Amino acid sequence: MTGSLLEATLRISSPLIFAAMGGLLCERSGVIQIGLEGLMIVGGFTAAVVALQTQSPAFALMAAALAGAAFGWIYALLAVRYKANQIVAGTGMNFLAMGLVPFFSKVLYENTGTTPSLALEYRLSWVSAVVLAIGVVTALAWLIKKTPVGLWIRFAGEHPHALEAAGVRVHRVRMWAVMGGSAIAALGGAVLSIGLASAYSRNMVAGRGFMALTALIFGKWRAWPALGACFLFGFAEALQFRLGSVAIPAQWIQILPYVLTLVVLAGFVGKARAPSALGQ
């Protein structure tokens, strides 16, 4: 009973973890990433298509990451290079993903956004998804804390002028951080479509990108606490399936992560401090 609740929590959390970590990499470099939803859509669809073609989940993950990086490149071009308002550009990227996926799906499969079902042996097991997710968190925490690249990323997010004065191009750091982060976020969609489900289906992401963004903020823009937030939100959702809507109305559990984050954001429980150059 409790074992399966734990399993459900891990399953539900794993896509969130990837998306939250992708968002973390972007935002720590000082670029707001509101397009996680769109990146998960792109990653989920690409992975499902490539898994069908190559029958290899590994290839599917790589393709999803590449598609995410390409999408992130467009966003970075707008937001970093051409200094577009990042909220505006991110909103646009979400629209683009929501519109393009049904478009390609129509061309490829003659329907509006559902890929054919994938045989069980070509799917990603949830255990490997979770292991991969934890691996990404570990790698990212190490990258940001312990490496020179991580130092650049943190400075791009906190004191871009100091970084520029030290001779490092802030724009270049941010471009790469956004592309890398977008690739990771797209993996979240891939895990959703070829790991937790057997295909990509329309409206599959259903706000999970925003929930990952919420987890990132709830974790105060740090890797391990953000991981904890993903588990917490995953647990809330797993609990909701378990309880049904008898004991507590499902809606109350659904809104719980957002209410909690709003409280944290308002500084009632310690101060949630965003990277100081975020959005500039």
Add this chain to the structure above:
Amino acid sequence: MKIMRPLLAFAAGLSLGLIFTAWAGESPWHVLGVLFKGAFGSRYDFGMTLFYMTPLLFAGLAVSVAFRGGLFNIGAEGQLAIGALAMAWAGFSVPGLPRPFSWIFAALVGASVGGLWGGIAGWLKARRGSHEVISTIMLNFIAAGVVSYGVLNLFKNPESQNPETVSVAPSYLIAGIPGLGDAPVSWALLVGLGLALILGWALERTRWGFELQAVGKNENAARLAGIPVERVQILAMVISGAIASGVGLAEVLGSAHRYKLGFSPDYGFVGIAVALLARGNPWGVIASSFLFGALHKGTADLDLETEHVTRDLALVIQALIIGAVAADGLWDSMGQRMAQFARHWRRRPEQP
């Protein structure tokens, strides 16, 4: 040139979207024809364009007001949902009111609840320093949960299989505009148009508008000038949320006559695109909500009229328009490059 940019952006987004359809094996001219015929082909089609325009007008105005105050209200979706539900509640809980008091009552209830919902984000921004973008995203999801609870658990229509509330009393209904082939567009459109005109005037000619714009342009300068920045920001979000609830006039009182769960195809988010294209100018919002309404109606016909393209093209075109509007730097650098090129060209013959 600056005034032309929104039109240029719309044209660029539309053309790029059409080029995309060519890649899918559809003739762009055919698609354009379907879009045009779908939006304006008959009185009914035109009526449907106006039907989609109405909520986008309210949502676009809501986003614009906040925008002019330097605030990014991503929460119009939540504000309009909760405001519209409040309007429906007014309509079936107080059935005895005669016209026009019924309308005023419903509008006030809706605007109060929508305004309160927007005000939460405004208060969090002004008093607690929470970024309004993040808090309005949270509030959208919270509103969705609250509305779903309200519709399914509190006010559910027992006679219907659908997730919807009971009907509002007859005196609350807003009549349809006649002569448009029974399209469900109501006189709520006129309310929206009037609101846009008033807002456009108020932004330029009243103290409120002056203070709002001063805060939007430079918070610190406004504070030094003695403008109560925090109060202006909170009020801006309250007004923004209250305007967003106007969608309920069109949907609940004007066409569906009850609150239907999930009625909004992201009106609040498309409202962001509407406001951006209009650059936050309320009079411009009239034009841009009309264009986006036409786009929504036109693309709805693509499912049937073409083989390879679906109504989702609307999202792609919206994204491209947003990109074209957002990439101001791109236009600037393009302009500079062209100017450079022109200078270079002109200078050339003079050089020895």
